[in-house]
Amino acid sequence: MGRVTRYVALLRAVNLGSHKKIAMPDLRAVCADLGHSDVRTYLQSGNIIFSTTEPVVEKVAQDLEEALAARLGLTTEAILRTADQMRALIDGCPIEVSDPTKVSVLFLRDTPATGWVDGFDAGPFIPEQMWTAGREIYFHLPNGTGRAKLPPAVGRRLNTPATMRNWRTVTNLT
Structure with missing residues (x-):
């Protein structure tokens, strides 16, 4: 076996x-x-x-x-x-998680092409923020996921299937 x-x-x-x-x-x-x-x-x-x-x-x-x-x-x-890998992404979270409903992770099937984020201006999406880490993108969405504009904008730039989960779900999947 x-x-x-x-x-x-x-x-x-x-x-x-x-x-x-x-x-x-x-x-x-x-x-x-x-x-x-x-x-x-x-x-x-x-x-x-x-x-x-x-x-x-x-x-x-x-x-x-x-x-x-x-x-x-x-x-x-x-x-x-x-x-x-799930434990490593939890341990490597770049965000101080005080409210797990305001943090989400976008899981990508494949590693995105080098430079996919070049020229992407996240400024218009403030106070929403993102951090990339290989095949995951962490989001801080202070106004909640339902009204978030940054994740869909990022998703349109990616050339790989992706799915997002909130922090509470992520931490319960280990």
């Missing part, structure tokens, strides 16, 4: 309003049927944690995406991080 890795899969744009509805028991069943173990979900927004011996993260993501499409008719991207 190979080494067991604990993954967090963040499904992009599921259960937002009436779009891409998925029941968490169905999501857990799909994941378990793929041979993953210790499967659990968090909230109703497409967060799933599981263990697997499959060492290739891209294969894990692709298999999950294909199974969701085949079994549930759900077409979405699965953005994966290992449990160790």
Whole structure:
């Protein structure tokens, strides 16, 4: 038996309003049927944690995406991080988190192209702020996520699928 890795899969744009509805028991069943173990979900927004011996993260993501499409008719991207990567991004947070509802992390599937932020002026979005760290972008959104303008503006510049989670969710996924 190979080494067991604990993954967090963040499904992009599921259960937002009436779009891409998925029941968490169905999501857990799909994941378990793929041979993953210790499967659990968090909230109703497409967060799933599981263990697997499959060492290739891209294969894990692709298999999950294909199974969701085949079994549930759900077409979405699965953005994966290992449990160790999640702990590292929590430990490396550049923001003093006094209110976890005002801090969010944008998880990118791939590392963005070098220079993607060149020429981007975050000034018009103040008091919103951002910090980049590899495949994550941290946001401080003092007026809340619902009215935030900076994350959508950043998302339009990226050439990779991404999904955002608030700090409370991020810290509960480890």
